[in-house]
Amino acid sequence: MSSINNTKSFHLISSQKVSFTFDGKKLTGFKGDTIASALLRNNINLVGRSFKYHRPRGIYSCGIEEPNALVQIISEHNEPNARATVKRIYDGMIVESQNRWPSLKMDIGAVNNLLSPIFSAGFYYKTFMGPKGFWKKVYEPIIRKTAGLGKPPKEFRSKSTHHHHNVDVVIVGGGISGLIAALKFVKTNYDVLIIEQDSFLGGILNTSKKIKEINGLDTIEWIKKTEELISKSKNIKILKDTTVSSYNYSNHLIALEDKAVGSLPPNYKPELVLHKIRTQHTILANGYIERILSFRNNDLPGVMLAGSFEKFVHRYGVVPETNPIIFTNNSSTFSLLKSLIELNCKPSAYVDNREENSIEKSTLDYLKNNNIPFYTGAEVEGCDGRNIIREAFIRHKGNIIKLKTNMLCVSGGINPDVNLFTQSKGLIKWDDNLFTFKPDKAFQNTIVIGSASGNFNFQKLNDEIKNKLNFLKEVNDTKIEIISNVENDYKISEIWDIKPEKESLWSKSFIDIQNDVTVKDLRQAITEGFDRIEHLKRFTTNSMGTDQGKISSINSLGIVSKILNKSVSEVGTTIYRPPYAPLSFSAIAGRNTYEFYDPKRKTPIHSWHIDNNAVFEDVGQWKRPWYFKNKKGETMHQAVQRESKQLRESAGILDGSTLGKIEVKGKDALEFMNLMYTNAFTKMKPMTSRYVLMLGEDGMIKDDGIVSKINDQHFIATTTTGGAPKVLADMEEYAQTEWPHLEVYMNSITEQFSTFNISGPKSRAIMRKVFSNIDFSNEKFPFMTFNNFKYLDTEVRIMRASFTGELGYEIYISPKYALELWKKIFHSGKNLGLVPYGTETMHLLRAEKGYIVVGQDTDGTVTPIDLNLNWMIGKNKKDFIGKRSLSRSDTAREDRKQLVGILPLDKNKKILEGQHILEINKLPKKIETPIEYLGHVTSSYHSPNLKHFVAMALVKGGNKLMGKKVYVSDPSKSETIPVEIVNPVFLDPENKRLLS
Amino acid sequence: MLIINCPYCGERDQSEFSNGGQAHVVRPSDPEKLNDKEWSEYVFVRSNPKGIFFERWVHSHGCRKWFNAVRNTSTDEIIKTYKLNEKPPILAEFTNNLKTPSGEPELGSGNFTVKK
Numbered sequence A: 001m002s003s004i005n006n007t008k009s010f011h012l013i014s015s016q017k018v019s020f021t022f023d024g025k026k027l028t029g030f031k032g033d034t035i036a037s038a039l040l041r042n043n044i045n046l047v048g049r050s051f052k053y054h055r056p057r058g059i060y061s062c063g064i065e066e067p068n069a070l071v072q073i074i075s076e077h078n079e080p081n082a083r084a085t086v087k088r089i090y091d092g093m094i095v096e097s098q099n100r101w102p103s104l105k106m107d108i109g110a111v112n113n114l115l116s117p118i119f120s121a122g123f124y125y126k127t128f129m130g131p132k133g134f135w136k137k138v139y140e141p142i143i144r145k146t147a148g149l150g151k152p153p154k155e156f157r158s159k160s161t162h163h164h165h166n167v168d169v170v171i172v173g174g175g176i177s178g179l180i181a182a183l184k185f186v187k188t189n190y191d192v193l194i195i196e197q198d199s200f201l202g203g204i205l206n207t208s209k210k211i212k213e214i215n216g217l218d219t220i221e222w223i224k225k226t227e228e229l230i231s232k233s234k235n236i237k238i239l240k241d242t243t244v245s246s247y248n249y250s251n252h253l254i255a256l257e258d259k260a261v262g263s264l265p266p267n268y269k270p271e272l273v274l275h276k277i278r279t280q281h282t283i284l285a286n287g288y289i290e291r292i293l294s295f296r297n298n299d300l301p302g303v304m305l306a307g308s309f310e311k312f313v314h315r316y317g318v319v320p321e322t323n324p325i326i327f328t329n330n331s332s333t334f335s336l337l338k339s340l341i342e343l344n345c346k347p348s349a350y351v352d353n354r355e356e357n358s359i360e361k362s363t364l365d366y367l368k369n370n371n372i373p374f375y376t377g378a379e380v381e382g383c384d385g386r387n388i389i390r391e392a393f394i395r396h397k398g399n400i401i402k403l404k405t406n407m408l409c410v411s412g413g414i415n416p417d418v419n420l421f422t423q424s425k426g427l428i429k430w431d432d433n434l435f436t437f438k439p440d441k442a443f444q445n446t447i448v449i450g451s452a453s454g455n456f457n458f459q460k461l462n463d464e465i466k467n468k469l470n471f472l473k474e475v476n477d478t479k480i481e482i483i484s485n486v487e488n489d490y491k492i493s494e495i496w497d498i499k500p501e502k503e504s505l506w507s508k509s510f511i512d513i514q515n516d517v518t519v520k521d522l523r524q525a526i527t528e529g530f531d532r533i534e535h536l537k538r539f540t541t542n543s544m545g546t547d548q549g550k551i552s553s554i555n556s557l558g559i560v561s562k563i564l565n566k567s568v569s570e571v572g573t574t575i576y577r578p579p580y581a582p583l584s585f586s587a588i589a590g591r592n593t594y595e596f597y598d599p600k601r602k603t604p605i606h607s608w609h610i611d612n613n614a615v616f617e618d619v620g621q622w623k624r625p626w627y628f629k630n631k632k633g634e635t636m637h638q639a640v641q642r643e644s645k646q647l648r649e650s651a652g653i654l655d656g657s658t659l660g661k662i663e664v665k666g667k668d669a670l671e672f673m674n675l676m677y678t679n680a681f682t683k684m685k686p687m688t689s690r691y692v693l694m695l696g697e698d699g700m701i702k703d704d705g706i707v708s709k710i711n712d713q714h715f716i717a718t719t720t721t722g723g724a725p726k727v728l729a730d731m732e733e734y735a736q737t738e739w740p741h742l743e744v745y746m747n748s749i750t751e752q753f754s755t756f757n758i759s760g761p762k763s764r765a766i767m768r769k770v771f772s773n774i775d776f777s778n779e780k781f782p783f784m785t786f787n788n789f790k791y792l793d794t795e796v797r798i799m800r801a802s803f804t805g806e807l808g809y810e811i812y813i814s815p816k817y818a819l820e821l822w823k824k825i826f827h828s829g830k831n832l833g834l835v836p837y838g839t840e841t842m843h844l845l846r847a848e849k850g851y852i853v854v855g856q857d858t859d860g861t862v863t864p865i866d867l868n869l870n871w872m873i874g875k876n877k878k879d880f881i882g883k884r885s886l887s888r889s890d891t892a893r894e895d896r897k898q899l900v901g902i903l904p905l906d907k908n909k910k911i912l913e914g915q916h917i918l919e920i921n922k923l924p925k926k927i928e929t930p931i932e933y934l935g936h937v938t939s940s941y942h943s944p945n946l947k948h949f950v951a952m953a954l955v956k957g958g959n960k961l962m963g964k965k966v967y968v969s970d971p972s973k974s975e976t977i978p979v980e981i982v983n984p985v986f987l988d989p990e991n992k993r994l995l996s
Numbered sequence B: 001m002l003i004i005n006c007p008y009c010g011e012r013d014q015s016e017f018s019n020g021g022q023a024h025v026v027r028p029s030d031p032e033k034l035n036d037k038e039w040s041e042y043v044f045v046r047s048n049p050k051g052i053f054f055e056r057w058v059h060s061h062g063c064r065k066w067f068n069a070v071r072n073t074s075t076d077e078i079i080k081t082y083k084l085n086e087k088p089p090i091l092a093e094f095t096n097n098l099k100t101p102s103g104e105p106e107l108g109s110g111n112f113t114v115k116k
């Protein structure tokens, strides 16, 4: 093939050369070239291999609709699936083709083409059904290796940003219709945003020679003048290189702006801007898309859409081939014919499916006058070639005419681009003259103008826009006079697919070129019963690629309607979904990545934890010490065993600053707390605390904590670390929605206080050393009481409470003094054996005591009765959240799952969390019928103090099974572990340690 | 993304709000007097109409106030918002201008090609 430069193109900047590489080969293009236009300039058309059959593929279009020319940009974040027809080149750009191995011209995967019978419609569903184990070991690895397109980027940090707009009018598309509409708003009171996907305004005026003059000016001059007028008007803003990707409810549009067109993305500023636009009115002037025709081997490199070919000629100044064959069924290709002749290029044939009497006379005369071989009432039956088209076969009056060629320009008609209109929930309607869908009824404030509305006649454009916008007050009257180069009316014949002359495994008529879906696949799917268009789409994967079948989805409706013998409007269309064009995740994420997306919350003691080799655990957003590594090489198990043992022998300290803390105040605080929690607070003495439970209205445990009563008007509640926001939100909700008559206020004070838990037999001695002026005796400071004390120039609140079942204290102090106090306690406790411990040890110690952890031993299906916590329920209270549900027949059942302890009969056996409790001692080799299970293990730890595993489980009717021998499953073998169901309090059931 | 008019703050982006389900479901004042069926209807049963729906929202990333809204569930259009202590609007005010996207039937499946 041979391409030439169109030196007459306004857009060709031949003075500025740009060098880049494609598959390692160094090439030169011009500034402003896309990868595709530069490759065509270098006579390269083979750019990729297809998705399923690995067939050679070339450049099919000249824009966003491209199905084939997807490439990988190595010089950026290894960006995959970049459309070569959109992405501009820059100096040093490294481009590689995709989906080929070992090389583009010699691709092993192409053997798939010969295996195509097994890749037919629904092959994913049918082929990979069995035998068992094959999916994981055979199918999946092979599919992963050969299917798919490019490779995803590795390390990547988005620099993109989000911009917000609130305007009166958005005009989508800065082509001729968009510009005429924009002129109506110049110097008016409307805030207008014009969004153009190209770097230039003008649309079709840049890409074809369909229009000669506007208002007496050459089209390029008119664009320049119009843009000047618009730019000077302060109420109008133009966004170029910006594509509207979605049109949501309430006239909300999302558009993506490429800030790095034709250059390497800068590393210090955003490469992408996501525009989030709110508007009163949306004017869709987003034009049309040309569609393909299905014939034998219509996917060969060298086959290209006719309108795209013309766009390459004018917009990029490259004539991809000087003597192509043009194959059409409509009048839009006349302008390509004219463009070529004017550049002294002669098409080697013009094949029109329309009969001679329905072809415009001007076209026929032009063909005759320029001596172009033309065939009317004819069709291209197919084409052949290896890696590039070599021959086309024309069926004309019953004969097959073979023509040599390097390029075939195809036009199957043009479709208004209804994608955004249907996204906005507008209704589209089939047009029996244009053979396409047109926007019909808008659902939102949407106005569609120009070719996007199905108006392909330039002479009617100004009136159309005027009529559609005249409901807006005070818009300008505009006079537009257009002189066309082509006939004003658009005519088309109905043709969708063309019967092949010969059949072979290689010969295929494609309907979806990107997803390798053939016309035969559609037929087969319908035969198999998938005759609904939405089913057909999923079964065949038709129009499911990155191009969303932009150039072919209407064709598939046409083909299906013929097979089913229905009209296209009866067949219906699949729903167009956002995004209009692929949208990079980095643009969606914007700056909301890493620490900006999910902040890390650290306690005031964090630096000390790091200095003391803490290993952290994420609890919500908090970083909590999980355990402390005492020395190099200490494992987690060793550390937790050491911490647990030392705490029960002397003392331990835990940073509990992450616990949620909520202050509740007000005249009716007491009544409010009585309603929120199961516990009764009325008789509770001031300056005492209680372990509390909060339920949902369904009676299930939602959270636990400690409530401290300062007086009847003032309470402080602690919550679990993860539950804090929800508990506060629930309190606010009930205070506002159900009990607005109660005068009560609540506020989160989680970050206003740091909390330390000191427990163990030596904790009193340590507290005495730190706070020498406080009497910590049992008489003066009994269990579950608290008080405020002066400390330096602040106050500390000290409470006698315990998570571990040991004598213990909780200290609340302002974060400002927290680290200092922590260090002081640590210094004082060192000689008494004080050990810092983390959450894992906390869990182990409480499991020894049978204390639950909400979210581990409960899962939203557990009531306080199930946990034998009846003592926490204020039965005499008239009401509290969830109270009534506790007596529902289902909640009051005696055979519900209840919390029990699990003790292995062989003390050396290990019990794992999550395992089943069974009544059989051995699982059958092959499980044929479901095995009844009694419940599951919720917590299990090895107790260094008892020297065996202690576990808790939720077991059906567990309360009545005390002392019963049952079995716990072991995931590694069919043998089960014999255990005894026991009381879950394994250590110190008399609470001697706790109350010491 | 919807715009929601908080009765306390004004129009804000939907992302600032959380939905709280059906509105005007009053918590029984004396739950113990209800039988299991009556109580379970309060706890578990909510309506889910296609069309006009009265529901609760909270301005969780704003003033944290709860309020009520009238939403057309077939279009997601929020027609009206009002404070908790305000009288709810009458349903008849809205039903006349009910419309659905793409001219779908007002009841039943959203996909009108399936209906045929």
Ligand SMILES: [Zn+2]
Residues within 6 Å of the ligand: B006, B007, B008, B009, B010, B059, B062, B063, B064, B065
């Ligand atoms: Zn608000």
